[in-house]
Amino acid sequence: MELEKLTAHECREKLEKKEISSKELTQSVLERIDAVEDRVEAYINLMPQEAIKAAKAIDERRAAGEPLGPLAGIPIALKDVLCLEGIPATCASRMLEHFVPPYTATAVEKVLGAGAIPVGKTNMDEFAMGSSTETSAFHPTYNPWNLDYVPGGSSGGSAAAIAADETVLALGTDTGGSIRQPAGFCGVVGLKPTYGRVSRYGLIAYGSSLDQIGPLVKDVEDAALLLNVIAGRDERDCTSADLPVPDYTQALTGDIRGLKVGLPKECFGEGLLPDVKTALDEAAKKLEALGAEIVEVSLPHTEYGIAAYYLVATAEASSNLARFDGVVYGYRTPDKVEGLVDMYMKSRAQGFGPEVKRRIMLGTFVLSSGFYDAYYLKACRVRTLLRRDFEAAFEKVDTVLMPTSPTPAFKVGEISDDPLQMYLMDVFTVTLNMAGLPGIALPCGFSREGLPVGMQFIGKVFDEETILRAAHAFEQNTEFHKKKPNL
Amino acid sequence: MSISKQEVEHIALLSRLALTPEEIEKYTEQLQDIVAYAEKIQQLPLDEVEPMSHAIRMTNVMREEDAVGKMLTNEQALANAPDRADPYFRVPKVTDPA
Numbered sequence: 200m201e202l203e204k205l206t207a208h209e210c211r212e213k214l215e216k217k218e219i220s221s222k223e224l225t226q227s228v229l230e231r232i233d234a235v236e237d238r239v240e241a242y243i244n245l246m247p248q249e250a251i252k253a254a255k256a257i258d259e260r261r262a263a264g265e266p267l268g269p270l271a272g273i274p275i276a277l278k279d280v281l282c283l284e285g286i287p288a289t290c291a292s293r294m295l296e297h298f299v300p301p302y303t304a305t306a307v308e309k310v311l312g313a314g315a316i317p318v319g320k321t322n323m324d325e326f327a328m329g330s331s332t333e334t335s336a337f338h339p340t341y342n343p344w345n346l347d348y349v350p351g352g353s354s355g356g357s358a359a360a361i362a363a364d365e366t367v368l369a370l371g372t373d374t375g376g377s378i379r380q381p382a383g384f385c386g387v388v389g390l391k392p393t394y395g396r397v398s399r400y401g402l403i404a405y406g407s408s409l410d411q412i413g414p415l416v417k418d419v420e421d422a423a424l425l426l427n428v429i430a431g432r433d434e435r436d437c438t439s440a441d442l443p444v445p446d447y448t449q450a451l452t453g454d455i456r457g458l459k460v461g462l463p464k465e466c467f468g469e470g471l472l473p474d475v476k477t478a479l480d481e482a483a484k485k486l487e488a489l490g491a492e493i494v495e496v497s498l499p500h501t502e503y504g505i506a507a508y509y510l511v512a513t514a515e516a517s518s519n520l521a522r523f524d525g526v527v528y529g530y531r532t533p534d535k536v537e538g539l540v541d542m543y544m545k546s547r548a549q550g551f552g553p554e555v556k557r558r559i560m561l562g563t564f565v566l567s568s569g570f571y572d573a574y575y576l577k578a579c580r581v582r583t584l585l586r587r588d589f590e591a592a593f594e595k596v597d598t599v600l601m602p603t604s605p606t607p608a609f610k611v612g613e614i615s616d617d618p619l620q621m622y623l624m625d626v627f628t629v630t631l632n633m634a635g636l637p638g639i640a641l642p643c644g645f646s647r648e649g650l651p652v653g654m655q656f657i658g659k660v661f662d663e664e665t666i667l668r669a670a671h672a673f674e675q676n677t678e679f680h681k682k683k684p685n686l
Numbered sequence: 687m688s689i690s691k692q693e694v695e696h697i698a699l700l701s702r703l704a705l706t707p708e709e710i711e712k713y714t715e716q717l718q719d720i721v722a723y724a725e726k727i728q729q730l731p732l733d734e735v736e737p738m739s740h741a742i743r744m745t746n747v748m749r750e751e752d753a754v755g756k757m758l759t760n761e762q763a764l765a766n767a768p769d770r771a772d773p774y775f776r777v778p779k780v781t782d783p784a
Contacts, residue, residue, distance in 0.1 A: 297766075298766055299765065299766060301758050301762040301763070301765065301766075302758075393741075393742070394741035394742055395741065395742045395744075408739060408740060408741060409741075437747040438740075438742075438744070440742055440744075500730075502726075503726060503727050503730060505723075506723060506724040506725075506726050506727050507727055509720065509724060510724055510727070517701065521702075524702070525768055526768075526775055526777055527763070527766070527767060527775050528766035528767065528768075529766070529768070530768070531768035531769065536778050538778055538779055538780060539777055539778050539779070539780045540702070541704075541778075542777065542778050543702040544699075544702050544703060544704035545704050547701075547702050547703050547704075548703050548704040548705060551703075556701075556703055556705075556713070557713060557716060557717070557720075559701050559703065560694070560697045560698060560701055560703070560713060560717060561717060561720060561721075563697050563700050563701045564689065564693070564697050564717070564721070567697065567700065573728075574724065576737055577727055577728070577730075577732055578724075578727060579737030579738055579739055580730075580732040580735040580736070580737045580738070581727050581730060581732065581735075582737070582738040582739075583735050583736055583737065583738040584730070584732075584735060586738060618716055618719075618720065619716075619719050619720055619723055622720070634741065635740075635741020635742055660742065
């Protein structure tokens with residue numbers, strides 16, 4: 200039996216019934232990694248011994264009749280931007296290549312506390328800056344559906360690992376689309392929670408007002424299961440919301456009769472690949488057949504989203520990455536230096552890749568004296584307009600539906616020379632982060648080349664339940680979630 | 687609004703990034719493209735719009751009491767040091783600003 204192909208909820212059932220052991224399940228996942236990882240390259244660091252040890256411990260506790268958490272015995276992959284004590288957290292950068300965190304991120308603590316088995320740290324764009332996982336300082340990750348193509352980014356490693364069954368569960372992070380876009384490219388489910396739903400403690404920061412940790416998983420039920428575990432107030436992250444966490448699996452009623460789904464006209468115009476438009480049109484028809492009502496809405500400031508995002512996000516990044524100076528951790532230049540400032544300049548120039556340097560400089564520029572009002576502050580005002588666009592739409596509908604990106608996956612190397620063209624990939628994802636809203640991406644079709652097409656349901660603030668319900672109903676009435684790549 | 691090469695050199699210094707002349711050229715060109723694109727937000731009437739910096743409206747969250755919690759040990763804190771002279775981190779001498 201190919202246990203690694205199971206979803207987390209299927210694993211849980213078999214583990215609870217003692218049909219399988221966590222050791223067998225974890226072993227299957229590790230064997231799968233052995234079989235395909237040299238082609239997919241989803242991981243930066245693997246932890247096979249720790250994984251087997253943890254799996255055996257869960258099996259023993261289960262045999263002894265101890266109460267176990269909701270993820271007990273299930274393998275999970277963690278994006279390498281998340282701290283797990285004692286295991287390197289590199290952010291796919293030379294700057295942190297040998298950095299071993301002395302503490303564990305809250306979200307990771309929670310999944311481990313729920314009994315999940317950590318399998319390894321997954322590849323990503325360097326410091327989460329990218330849309331293809333090509334800016335990783337170590338190696339790219341390849342799309343399991345076609346190895347000539349990118350898996351998307353920045354959580355490309357986690358998305359690819361899920362698509363390739365190199366793990367059962369995964370965590371990614373999303374600042375401008377980094378969970379949802381790779382979920383779309385890899386034909387898997389990815390959820391970005393409302394800003395503040397999940398603690399950012401232990402998440403190495405890129406854009407502090409935008410970052411969120413979320414599940415990358417095989418189906419919507421697994422997303423609900425994982426969200427249940429990671430959500431909640433954390434004293435160590437003062438931006439985390441002090442709101443109770445519902446049982447998100449209760450939202451999976453299968454009933455979307457009367458659900459009002461908004462299709463923003465700005466997202467269905469030119470620039471959308473015909474195959475993507477067709478898939479979304481079919482999806483809308485399917486939703487109507489299930490009793491939902493399709494309503495045209497408008498998000499008039501969509502076209503300003505990228506510009507505003509790249510001003511806000513890079514400004515925050517330039518501030519967050521200032522801590523990497525070679526003093527107390529991270530890369531320090533081995534070159535001879537003329538004093539402290541020279542050490543900073545050489546360490547950072549050598550430790551960071553070009554995309555990271557580009558964004559740090561852009562961010563420094565927008566925050567610099569003389570330009571702060573014209574760029575950063577204005578971008579923050581655009582943020583308010585983006586939020587208001589959604590609020591106006593939500594007066595007419597319960598959820599907004601749009602593609603995850605204008606095209607499916609592109610070829611490795613196809614756009615890496617053109618930073619701006621890469622940024623424009625994020626047109627359908629950034630506005631959500633700017634407004635702080637939740638979004639879930641799931642597969643809704645394939646292009647004529649056989650690459651997955653993704654769509655996303657966007658929800659009101661802290662209304663993950665509605666988007667989970669909508670996504671689940673669509674998924675359970677289609678077959679996309681059952682399709683696997685031929686690896 | 688365009689970014690000049692001199693501005694890029696200045697930004698590189700502020701960002702503490704040592705760049706080669708070739709890199710300065712390349713980044714100037716790329717940053718010019720990006721800034722030219724970002725200019726489009728100037729088209730919007732923004733004077734009456736409040737800037738948003740928090741996705742959720744929260745007021746300042748204060749710590750309840752000043753109590754000692756879990757801390758790193760010296761060893762944990764020094765473990766990733768590029769250069770250590772326990773219990774200190776060692777760095778090159780601070781030079782006078784030019």
